[in-house]
Structure formats: C-alpha cells, structure tokens
Amino acid sequence: MIASSSNISKIHAGAGRIALSFHGGKAWLSELSATYPLKLLSPRLSDNGVAIVYALTYGGGLVGGDCIRLAVNIESDAKLLLLSQGSTKVFKNRIQQRLASVQRTFDHPSLKVQDTTTLQKMDFTISSKAALFLLPDPVTCFRSASYTQIQTFHVSKDASLAVLDWVTSGRKSIGEDWVLSRYYSVNEVMIAGRRVAKDVMLLENNEIDSDSRLNRSLKEKLSPYSCYATLILRGPMVEETITQITTRYEGISVMQRRAPEDLLWSLSPIGSDKEHGVIIRVAGKETEIVKNWLKESLMSLEQHIGVDTYRRAFV
C-alpha cells in the first residue's frame, strides 16, 4: 500500500519521502528517506500516536540552486510533527550549483525557476482523522538570497492541519534587515479535493526604477517588523486552539496609537465555512516576540501531541 503511493521510483538529489501509518495505537514510519542535501531524522516515536520528524540540511542551510522536494503521506489516524532544527538559512545566490546537486531533476515544467534560486517544494497528503503539525523554525534569507517555497496540503474532510510558515529579515547581528533578493512562498490547502486557500507571499527588493520617489525598499515596506509569520489552522484537533485564539482576537479594541505595537496579528476565517479553518498573520519587531506568541497561542495542541512533544517546537 505504501509502495503504491510512492510515485518517485528513483530519488533525486534533495528529494525526500515520509510515509506514516497508524497501527495498534502507535504511529509507524513506513518510509523515511532523503538524499543530500536533505536529511530526515526521527528521534523517537512518542506515545500519543505522534511521530516527530526533523527535516535538516547539511551545513545547516541552503545555497542558490539547491532544490529540496519532500513528499509526505500521513495515513488515517496518524499524527506527524514536522520540525526543523534551527532556522532554515538561505545563502546568497551563486551561479554555480553545488556539485552534488548537478544531477537534480526537476522535470515538472512549473518548477522551471531560475537556477540560482533555492527551491523547497513540499507536498502533504493527510488522510482521514490524521493530523499534520508543521511547526518549523523560520526561514532566514541572507543578503541577496532568493528563495522559493511551495507547499501543498491535500487534506481529508476530517483531518487536521496546523501549518506555520515564517520568515525573518536576515542576520541582525551583521546588520541585515530585509536585504534578501526575493522570497516567494505558496501555501495551498485542498480539502477533499477542493481548493479552499492559496496564500502567495512575495517579498522582493527590486531596483528597477532609478527614480528615488518610486524606490521603496523592502525594509521600508515591512518596518518596523523583522519577522512575519503565517499560520493556517483547520480540523477537529485544532478546533479548541482556533476558538481560544478567536476569542482573544475579538476582544481586541484598537484606540488611536502614537506608535506601532511590538507585535501585531490578524485573524481571518478561510472561506465562509467554519470547517475550512482560519489564517493568522503575525508580525513582530523581533523573532523572539513572534516565537513566544506562537508558542503561547498554540499551547492547547499539547493535548493532541503531548507536552513533551510540544516542547520540541519553538525551542
């Protein structure tokens, strides 16, 4: 059954597969494979029927031209917590590819992006009563880096989903503040085959116009914040979390402010149907502020993945 769902017969550079099933009260990783520069690690299987997988890259970052393609299949009743270890660092573009990524094959024409761009493509299938908790550390794009991330979630009607996608302004310690070249991120959610949300974010520093009146740098547009997060929640296991966050949101009343707050967030329902979940956006002056807000707000996920498991996220 697992083999039939695997349509990548040969694994290419940067490709990975995770297949998770659930038998006798436990989550089983029936497949966990990856090729350089991607590395998948599963420290242990916890007791709550949750598998934890860390997606890492050698050297702790990605360079221009790297392509990561991950396919994840979560079978009925299984729960997966997918994490990274430290932020995903995206280094500056360079014309030459990594030697080891020469053989990469991205034959899907829609992925014909410039070779100097770093690409991460992840496809998730979440079956009935299963859950995906995708809670990685943020992506940090270094000066002049170009990064494309495309995530697609195929969700069953009664499956649950918690997706966090966040980006920081760079290495603050060396003065980087939104000096990346291009950051492009797509999160597409299909519920029972129907597209309910397609969030496309594009952050770009382009200096096409020499006219200074027209030249708005990315930093000017995004200041005073240096970290932006998007959170998508839907399904029975995040219902309580959604209710809690919605109650907090509805309690906010904004009076005239003299200066922006350190953290700002918004919540919108996805579609008119409550079943489609919510989308939450958070902006913070520091990454830590955003991280703490997320950790706090998602605390009620503990009951589904366990206190110890939850502690592994937002470290």
Added chain:
Amino acid sequence: MDNDETYLLLLLSDSNLPTGSFVASSGFESYIKHGFGTADAGDSRTGNKMNKTIVFMHNSINAYARSALPFMSDAHRIVQGIVRSAEYSRDSEKDLEPEEYLKETLQKIQQVDDLYDVMTLNHVTKRASKSQGVALLTLYSKGFSSPLHPSSSSDVKKATVDYTMASLVAKYKTCIRSECAPGHLPICWGILTGALGLTLERSQYLHIFLYARSLLSASVRLNEIGPYNAQQILLRVSRLVIEAEVENCKDLRTGIRLGLKSGESKDAEESRNFDKVFNGPANTWPLGEILAARHDLQHSRIFNS
C-alpha cells in the same frame, strides 16, 4: 484612442458613479489608527501627514496591482472573447449554440473569481471587494447596457454583442446573488470594461487610477490631507506610481487556462502557466494585509474597510 473610448473613460472616471468605493479606505484608516507612518514608526520619510499618505498609497497600490490586476486582466480577456467570437461567428454560427457559449464564458469567469476568493485571505478586504464588485455589475445592467433587442437596431453586429453582454452580466449577477460566485471587484471591473469595449490597457490603467483616487479621498475624509493636497498628489505623485505599477503588472495572469478561441495560441498560454511561480498574483505587503484585516478591531471607525 478613438472618441468612443475617450467618452467611456470620462464616464467611468466620474467620482459620482454609485460604486460604493467611498466607504472603503483599503486599510488606510487602520494604518493610521495603529500608529503607522508617524515619526516613531521607523520610517524616516514620514515626517508629515502628506508623506504618510504618499507612503501608504505607494505600498498599497503596489500590493493591489500585484494581486488584483492578473484577475482583472483575465476577466477582461474572457469577456472580450465574446466580441471576437461575434466577429468570427458570422460564417460558422452553428459552431456553438449561443446559450452554450454564454454558459462556458460564465464558468470561466467564475473560475477566475473563485481563485481570487481563495487567494484573498482577509475577510475585510473580501467583504469590500464583493460589495464593490456587485455594484459595478449593477451599474452596467442599469446604467450602461442597451435596452434594445438586436433586431431593432441598425448595426446588428454591435447590437448582438451588446445584447449578449447584457445577458452575460445579468446571468452573472444572478449567480452572485445565489452565492455560486463571489463577484469580486477586479473580476467585475474586467467584466464591466470588457463589456463596454474599453481596451485592456486602458482598463488596467483606469482601475489603478481609481484605486489611487479613492485612497486619496479617504485620506481627505480622515483629515490627513486637504482636498488641494489630494489634487497635488494625484497630479504629481500618483501618476508615476500608477504608471510604474501598471507597467510592472500588465502582463501578469492568474494562470487559469482560459481556452480562448482566438488570439493567443494554446502553447503560449501553457508556457505562461508554467511561469506562474514568477508571474502570478501575489501578496507583496504582509503588513498591509494584517492592518487591513484588523480594520474591524478599531474602537471607532468611519470606513467599512
């Protein structure tokens, strides 16, 4: 530009048109309320209120053009397909029954509309976009569509197109009322201007111009700038921004296959779809998105969005 088009531009740029844009600030009210654009907000160029309006206008137009123009353009092209098909169909009238053709066109529009709906993940923007969208269709059916049946007209071809357009808009409005289609502003603007025969280029430019003017009038009502300032900005600053953003986004498409009968070849359309990673609609200003969504959290407010 011929006289018909000049006249259409004059008609459509009338600020008294009942389009409901006067209740929308596109997030500007929320931006001010949250303390942005002040000297403390970290933006060195926002020393005074006029700059605050200009900075917001710039970011907002940039974001709106990138996310909405691809949809407006595709809707316009779909509707213009009717005009082209009317020109070709004289010899091959049995090619496709008019009813069938209309149905297919409506489905394509709906597809574009639905995609805009799932990509606009902000309930306040969605609400404003839908109410302005349906107002534009009402404007067309009540204000612009021809009341005459084609048989009673001297120019039969033109009258047939007008008649088909009126029927298309009426049907799409019914569809929106019964909630089968969302009826978003960029899509409805594309339908309206396509039905009136305004060229795509003019339609894009006018859409972004009206967006800018509406923002400036919101700024006046919010007491950020005076009415003369608004004219100054519109004359000297907005124009450059509008031109630059329309130029950047005029060729962007939604990526939906429109399957148009004429004009572009299938191959060309396919290859552009593959480019949508680089050339599709996108949200380029997450801060504006958060502030627009937080509009309803304001303790007191004068705009609806």
